[in-house]
Amino acid sequence: MNPSRLLKNVRLGIKTLMLHKLRSALTLLGVVFGVGAVIAMLAVGEGASRETLDRIRRLGSNNILISSQKPAEVASGGDARVRMSVYGLTYDDFDRIAKSYDHVTNAVPAKVIRKEGRIGARTLDLRLVGTTPAWFELLERDMVAGRPLLDADGRDSNAIVLTEHGARRLLATRSTIGQTVRIGGSYFEVVGIVRSEAGSGGDIQTPDSNVDAYMPIQTAVERFGDTNVRREAGSRTRELVELHQILVQVDDLENVMPTAEALTRMLQTNHPKGDFAMSVPLNLIRQAEATRRTFNAVLGSIAGISLLVGGIGIMNIMLASVTERTREIGVRRAIGAKRRQIIGQFLIETIVLSTTGGLVGVGIGLLIPWIIARTTDMPTVVTPWSVLLSVGISAGVGIVFGIYPAIRAASLDPIIALRHD
Numbered sequence: 001m002n003p004s005r006l007l008k009n010v011r012l013g014i015k016t017l018m019l020h021k022l023r024s025a026l027t028l029l030g031v032v033f034g035v036g037a038v039i040a041m042l043a044v045g046e047g048a049s050r051e052t053l054d055r056i057r058r059l060g061s062n063n064i065l066i067s068s069q070k071p072a073e074v075a076s077g078g079d080a081r082v083r084m085s086v087y088g089l090t091y092d093d094f095d096r097i098a099k100s101y102d103h104v105t106n107a108v109p110a111k112v113i114r115k116e117g118r119i120g121a122r123t124l125d126l127r128l129v130g131t132t133p134a135w136f137e138l139l140e141r142d143m144v145a146g147r148p149l150l151d152a153d154g155r156d157s158n159a160i161v162l163t164e165h166g167a168r169r170l171l172a173t174r175s176t177i178g179q180t181v182r183i184g185g186s187y188f189e190v191v192g193i194v195r196s197e198a199g200s201g202g203d204i205q206t207p208d209s210n211v212d213a214y215m216p217i218q219t220a221v222e223r224f225g226d227t228n229v230r231r232e233a234g235s236r237t238r239e240l241v242e243l244h245q246i247l248v249q250v251d252d253l254e255n256v257m258p259t260a261e262a263l264t265r266m267l268q269t270n271h272p273k274g275d276f277a278m279s280v281p282l283n284l285i286r287q288a289e290a291t292r293r294t295f296n297a298v299l300g301s302i303a304g305i306s307l308l309v310g311g312i313g314i315m316n317i318m319l320a321s322v323t324e325r326t327r328e329i330g331v332r333r334a335i336g337a338k339r340r341q342i343i344g345q346f347l348i349e350t351i352v353l354s355t356t357g358g359l360v361g362v363g364i365g366l367l368i369p370w371i372i373a374r375t376t377d378m379p380t381v382v383t384p385w386s387v388l389l390s391v392g393i394s395a396g397v398g399i400v401f402g403i404y405p406a407i408r409a410a411s412l413d414p415i416i417a418l419r420h421d
Helices: 003-018 022-058 091-100 163-169 218-222 253-270 282-322 326-334 339-375 384-410 414-419
Strands: 063-068 080-088 104-119 122-131 141-147 159-163 178-185 186-194 211-218 227-232 236-240 243-248 276-279
Touching: 022 282, 022 339, 022 384, 063 253, 091 104, 091 218, 091 243, 091 253, 104 163, 104 218, 104 282, 122 163, 122 218, 159 178, 163 186, 186 211, 186 414, 211 218, 218 227, 243 253, 253 276, 253 282, 276 282, 276 339, 282 384, 326 339, 339 384
Parallel strands: 080 236, 122 211, 159 186
Antiparallel strands: 063 243, 063 276, 104 122, 104 178, 104 243, 141 186, 159 211, 178 186, 227 236
């Protein structure tokens, strides 16, 4: 079919559909909502998946996070009202990890202590993290102001780095860098403010929180020791934990999982109580990507049902159109129109219907994610492939569901068609 003939048939198809504006518009709705649902649902799913993957990647694809974990039964002794719990990672564990594995390029210890921070009349329960400057290298966290910890910050240093949330709570109405924070009986100078990834939702284990205060690990051990005392229900629980976390960086992605397995075997040998937990961001990334593929397939299938319903609506209106135009078909056949020309005419009408519905649906599908993103904190991402897929499916629906009515129209006997009232 030459282009001029095709354009003429398209114009004829549009003119025929416009004779029944309301019926054509109602038929379009099935395709419009189907395409809009496909794009909007995939945009919501893609946005949520990307947010999760981004958070995991910011933990470091090459990193392994090992945490102390209180076992069901821990060592205790002495007065029942004053119990001592000994568990978790040790300095020896850190030394073995840092020195005994060829693929480990860096290891960072972290001691976590809960203390109240005070500036003037303002107080905040802080999560003190005694660590090394490498902490800020292994975790991609933006510095909001000042500087991170440096190698020059040693045992006698009073330098401290706050998270942005903690700084807003403690340093409201004050200048930031250079302020003095009282923690316990010691005073520390704020040298930097870092942005934390914690507190953004989800169930991903992150090594930081939004109330962190970072200091050199030598300072944390010197000022606060390894024993923490907790008071609860009239009793005191003393916990002896040398290290709460160890961040391990591996040289290559291919070596992450083998190294994690080797570290697990070593820790299981030295910690028969199982007082540790391991999190591998690379493994989480792979799981999240697999979940995203499944999630998108489910959402696409659900939304595709709407397109199926729209296609059935198109078939219904075209069958009704064939019945209404039986005499017209008979006249065209009597004056020499071929079957393929009749099939082409009806197929063009169904494609015009489905494509028009698809284009309108694309507009709705782009609008819904925009509204969701503007009115909620939920991220949405409209991908080009979802738009192209939706439009392609809508055109395909027009062809698939238009074939039967078109063939039925072309199969009418011209004599019987001319007698039809």
